[in-house]
Amino acid sequence: MSNFGHTCTFCSKCNKLGGVTLVLGLDIGSTSTKAALVDVTDGVRVVHVERRPTSSDPHQLLAGAAEVTRSCGARAGSPIAAIGVASMAESGTALAAYGTPLTGMLRWDRAVDRAHLDHLLTLRPGLPARTGVPATTKPAAVALIALATAQPEALRALRHWSGAADLIGHALTGVRAVDHTLAARTMLAGADGDRWDEGLLTDLGIPLHVLPALRAPGRRVGFTTGAAATFGLRPGIPLHIAGHDHAVGAWAAGARVPGDAADSLGTAEAVVRVAADVDRAGAVAAGFAVSRTVDGAAVTVLGGSRSCGALLALWESRHPGTIALLSEQDPADWSTSPVTVLPYPAGRQCPRPDADAELQVLGVGEDDALARGLLQSLVSHARWMRETADELAGGPCTSLVLLGSLAHRIPAWPALTAATGLPVRLVAHDEPVAAGAALLAAVREHVASPDATLPSSAVAPSAAPGLDEAHDRFLAAVHDQLSTRTARTPQGER
Numbered sequence: 001m002s003n004f005g006h007t008c009t010f011c012s013k014c015n016k017l018g019g020v021t022l023v024l025g026l027d028i029g030s031t032s033t034k035a036a037l038v039d040v041t042d043g044v045r046v047v048h049v050e051r052r053p054t055s056s057d058p059h060q061l062l063a064g065a066a067e068v069t070r071s072c073g074a075r076a077g078s079p080i081a082a083i084g085v086a087s088m089a090e091s092g093t094a095l096a097a098y099g100t101p102l103t104g105m106l107r108w109d110r111a112v113d114r115a116h117l118d119h120l121l122t123l124r125p126g127l128p129a130r131t132g133v134p135a136t137t138k139p140a141a142v143a144l145i146a147l148a149t150a151q152p153e154a155l156r157a158l159r160h161w162s163g164a165a166d167l168i169g170h171a172l173t174g175v176r177a178v179d180h181t182l183a184a185r186t187m188l189a190g191a192d193g194d195r196w197d198e199g200l201l202t203d204l205g206i207p208l209h210v211l212p213a214l215r216a217p218g219r220r221v222g223f224t225t226g227a228a229a230t231f232g233l234r235p236g237i238p239l240h241i242a243g244h245d246h247a248v249g250a251w252a253a254g255a256r257v258p259g260d261a262a263d264s265l266g267t268a269e270a271v272v273r274v275a276a277d278v279d280r281a282g283a284v285a286a287g288f289a290v291s292r293t294v295d296g297a298a299v300t301v302l303g304g305s306r307s308c309g310a311l312l313a314l315w316e317s318r319h320p321g322t323i324a325l326l327s328e329q330d331p332a333d334w335s336t337s338p339v340t341v342l343p344y345p346a347g348r349q350c351p352r353p354d355a356d357a358e359l360q361v362l363g364v365g366e367d368d369a370l371a372r373g374l375l376q377s378l379v380s381h382a383r384w385m386r387e388t389a390d391e392l393a394g395g396p397c398t399s400l401v402l403l404g405s406l407a408h409r410i411p412a413w414p415a416l417t418a419a420t421g422l423p424v425r426l427v428a429h430d431e432p433v434a435a436g437a438a439l440l441a442a443v444r445e446h447v448a449s450p451d452a453t454l455p456s457s458a459v460a461p462s463a464a465p466g467l468d469e470a471h472d473r474f475l476a477a478v479h480d481q482l483s484t485r486t487a488r489t490p491q492g493e494r
Helices: 060-071 114-123 127-131 139-148 154-156 164-173 180-184 197-203 226-233 246-251 278-283 309-318 322-327 369-391 407-409 410-422 432-444 467-488
Strands: 024-028 032-037 046-052 081-087 092-095 159-162 177-179 213-217 240-242 260-265 270-275 290-293 299-305 340-343 360-362 398-402 425-427 456-458
Touching: 024 060, 032 060, 032 432, 046 432, 060 164, 060 226, 081 164, 081 246, 081 432, 092 127, 092 290, 114 127, 114 139, 114 154, 114 369, 127 278, 127 467, 139 154, 139 159, 139 360, 154 260, 159 164, 164 177, 164 180, 164 226, 164 299, 177 180, 177 240, 177 467, 180 213, 180 240, 240 246, 240 369, 240 432, 246 260, 246 270, 246 299, 246 398, 246 432, 260 407, 260 425, 270 369, 278 369, 299 340, 299 369, 299 467, 309 322, 309 369, 322 369, 340 467, 369 410, 398 410, 407 410, 407 425, 410 467
Parallel strands: 024 081, 081 240, 177 213, 260 398, 398 425
Antiparallel strands: 024 032, 032 046, 092 159, 260 270, 270 299, 290 299, 340 360, 425 456
């Protein structure tokens, strides 16, 4: 049976006859590439997930995506009805004619000379507030300036600039297109991500045709072609760019309307606050990014921190056994640690952006107290981000959903998050972005209910005494570090 022209609707004839509706989601993440095969026949059920490391080599990245897709496709007992692709943002590669890579995948966490950002801000002083993207060296606009400086011959040969998601989309459909959530993070489009800034592109010497086409929310990229056989897929399957990984996960978990919030725990952490409106300039100044939900229906305020899985890995290398200790901790037996950790091994993104913020351990204790203090402080930083986003959105959020593998590996994490009294739910599956990309494609192709979300369960809050006091100590330590650094910085260097 061919997938071409598959247009059945939710609860339509094919499902009444007992058919199974399967969709496929891909998540091209910073650390790993995931594919999820999802059954949306009656609710949302993840059938199978495959993972491979994400390569910075574009050819290897495509090969890894093809491998996980083939593995999932081999388990599909019926045709795949739709494909969704999500990816890390602010990562792209320069391609020459015929798609030949001129660079590796220039990732969001690469080292870039600040002078390139300063040059961009000289050209467009108000660009961060207008685009909703904080003034960092991560966006594609800065990457292209750096490329022009370091490799002018590469810029002359440039025919396409491709993010991770649209690289996959092109391989499967032959069409280069991207969604608004990924476009908005380039600093080359407005916060709505609905059009490229042709004036800025002209100033940068970048032809408009170099960038992928912009797809409005709900519009598919196209259909798979015969080239999709490399991925183990047949032609004719509709494909959608689901969007920025954190935004996709938040939407799939049910954070869709103003007042909802999601906390995505991975190598990096992202708090996504859904709002009706927001102080965009204030948000960007505080280090938050402002965009739209993947369905385009509401505004999102996104706060990011590298101090999550990456810091846990660093801590484990220095204190072996930390992750095992935290993973085995029963939330009901949590004992509040007197240790406070300022979790900034690579500076702080928000709410008070500070590239020079330092990792500090305040207080003393045995290994278990240090580990618990680390986790409490990670939870406190996320709470600080969330409550600042609430201020920017004009009111407190009404619900929070947690997603990501760390929330499953360390059961105390959700319980500590819920200790503030906010209703918290935990997404059942540990690969919510890949599954969410599949679900979004299914909804857009009308083969799943528009109200469908990934399964989740309520989180019982930790009843450990002293957690609010620990949070207050954390905030006091942060502000003390800020005051100390400001006091010792000469006036002319601020």
